[in-house]
Amino acid sequence: MKHHNLPATSPAETEILRLIWQLKRATVQEVCHQLPAARKIAYATVQTLLRRLEKKGYLKHDLEGKAHVFYPSVEQDHVIRRSVGDFLDRLFGGDPRPLMQFLAEDGRLEAKDLDQLRKLIENT
Amino acid sequence: MKHHNLPATSPAETEILRLIWQLKRATVQEVCHQLPAARKIAYATVQTLLRRLEKKGYLKHDLEGKAHVFYPSVEQDHVIRRSVGDFLDRLFGGDPRPLMQFLAEDGRLEAKDLDQLRKLIENT
């Protein structure tokens, strides 16, 4: 897998793409089941999003029986890198520090996460 | 300024909104000048984006001579909180840790930033 320059994913597409990463390979159904309960969205819609992701180059699929089994065709890391980069540019002018700070202060992180982060920072 | 639930900003809008936060108050021109050189985008386009941001409730404006002077009408912090939240949900299923880790490893942070972050984490 190499670094191609794919068109950006829309928010809804991103959400689906994440589920594919999580599942490694998945049919439309499986993706649907993986959707958080709060996020009700029709089978057909998921299908469209998967189709679009494939068209954009983020996914490929195999045929397994009659169903398409989708899987990533670009490294998650590459996509994340770009997404985070874009996000930083847009919202913070590219400076990662305010985001870091925001996350650190946000309280979403548990004590043990902070510990881990400390360790991570230590040997960086 | 209170927490209203405004429609999300598009990426291009977000970029402009950031500049307004940076400048506190600004005319279309000033926003244009603040745009990174790489990002060439017509005056008229910036105008449209500012108009849309105002319509969505993110900005207000005063009249100063013939020009509109735009300024934020919601707290930056609130907007950022929501944006980051959405971003985390979409790309990381809401878990801030992978993003933290990504940022920490990314090398975009200088040594002194890491120091600061350490301190920040220390007293959290």
Place this chain on the structure above:
DNA sequence: ATTCTACTTGTACAAATGTACAATGAAGGA
């Protein structure tokens, strides 16, 4: 063989996005 299923493919369609031109109007300079 017929019907039921689970899928895919084609298509739809309103709203949002990215981008920008044209017309209009007031303010300042010649």
Place this chain on the structure above:
DNA sequence: TCCTTCATTGTACATTTGTACAAGTAGAAT
């Protein structure tokens, strides 16, 4: 006063996004 200069407002328009139905089809069940 008349022209030039900015700015605003109205409008435009192709594309992308979010969401989804309908028709077609192959395999499973009866």
